[in-house]
Amino acid sequence: MQARAKTIQIFLPSGDPQGIRQAEITTRIVRLIEVPRALLKDFLAMPESAGGAVYFLFGDAEESAKPKVYIGQTTDLKKRLVKHHKERDFWQRAVVMLSRAESLTTTHSLYLERLCIKGAKEADRFVVENDTNGNKLNTTKPMEAECEELFETGETLMSTLGFQLFERPAKPVDGAHVYFCTASGTEARAQYTAEGMAVLKGSKARGQVTDSFKDKGFHVLRKQLEAEGILKPAGGQLVFTQDYLFKSPSAAAAIVVGNNMNGWLSWKNQEGKTLDAVVRQVAA
Structure with a gap:
């Protein structure tokens, strides 16, 4: 309906x-x-x-x-x-x-x-x-x-009232634009949705984090994702066992790379254009 x-x-x-x-x-x-x-x-x-x-x-x-x-x-x-x-x-x-x-x-x-x-x-x-x-x-x-x-x-x-208790997160869509993050040896794929950045199942995140990242809030989130099995160790890296929606491109990039990142510049499409160039600059 x-x-x-x-x-x-x-x-x-x-x-x-x-x-x-x-x-x-x-x-x-x-x-x-x-x-x-x-x-x-x-x-x-x-x-x-x-x-x-x-x-x-x-x-x-x-x-x-x-x-x-x-x-x-x-x-x-x-x-x-x-x-x-x-x-x-x-x-x-x-x-x-x-x-x-x-x-x-x-x-x-x-x-x-x-x-x-x-x-x-x-x-x-x-x-x-x-x-x-x-x-x-x-x-x-x-x-x-x-x-x-x-x-x-x-x-x-x-x-x-701001409680998305019953709303299912936006799912990755077949055929939609996929963005890649390969900083520090990572191999992550994601889609930009109305709710944020959805990192796709099978994406590979950096196994370790930088020292400066350890006192940041995203480090706590990363440890929680590991504890819940959403990030699992594999070959020195961490692999996403399911699609996971982050509220912003920078949050997604930070978790993937284990360091503070500008997600608008870290995520790029197949042509090498940044998410910033494809989304923000076009809308400006």
């Missing part, structure tokens, strides 16, 4: 764009509220915290290159968030999905929770902390259709 234009309303209760934010498509009943953990007390004083909801806890996963999320549902949001505040350390922001019409039943919430866990695992952008895929329910086809429409709205609002 072709995507349709949408009007989304963002409301800042305190006027602070870094504070609590509410997002909704005004013609639909789903509302998402993003809550920084430091402002949890303020949210708990809001009437929206009193009922039921599907909720998401976002934070960093120390053992992974990906961020972490926990997805749950409850009939008493205030009580559940207070419990998670006391017992779960990792999260820094919560997002709650609720009905403006207060029409979500427990069955709705349970089915939505299952859809959200499934969607997050399929997108594979976050480490999903849930041990299970949610509860299996005997639901009617009309209710499933209703929940899937609610999920679609929630998916759009989640991305609008």
Whole structure:
């Protein structure tokens, strides 16, 4: 189905764009509220915290290159968030999905929770902390259709708030331009996408890093990719075992070469033209 234009309303209760934010498509009943953990007390004083909801806890996963999320549902949001505040350390922001019409039943919430866990695992952008895929329910086809429409709205609002929980990363496209990085003996191939630089499976990265690289943030990411098996040792180099999307050409080049690099100049096409010449200079 072709995507349709949408009007989304963002409301800042305190006027602070870094504070609590509410997002909704005004013609639909789903509302998402993003809550920084430091402002949890303020949210708990809001009437929206009193009922039921599907909720998401976002934070960093120390053992992974990906961020972490926990997805749950409850009939008493205030009580559940207070419990998670006391017992779960990792999260820094919560997002709650609720009905403006207060029409979500427990069955709705349970089915939505299952859809959200499934969607997050399929997108594979976050480490999903849930041990299970949610509860299996005997639901009617009309209710499933209703929940899937609610999920679609929630998916759009989640991305609008900056959480690409359900969006599958842009995949390399057959026939698209391929760029190469061969600095320091590397043999890496990548495609430039709307989301960043996708280094292709089988690319060979430098086995060692420079001393100056060891105190950089990208070095931590490189070690995490090794720990997860995305980069595996082979013949003195590290080989990508799968396609991997980096947020920028420079991030991709830095991981491949093991040194700080200007990716716009490091990645070149078959004719030897830099990514900068092919993409940025043409668009300027």
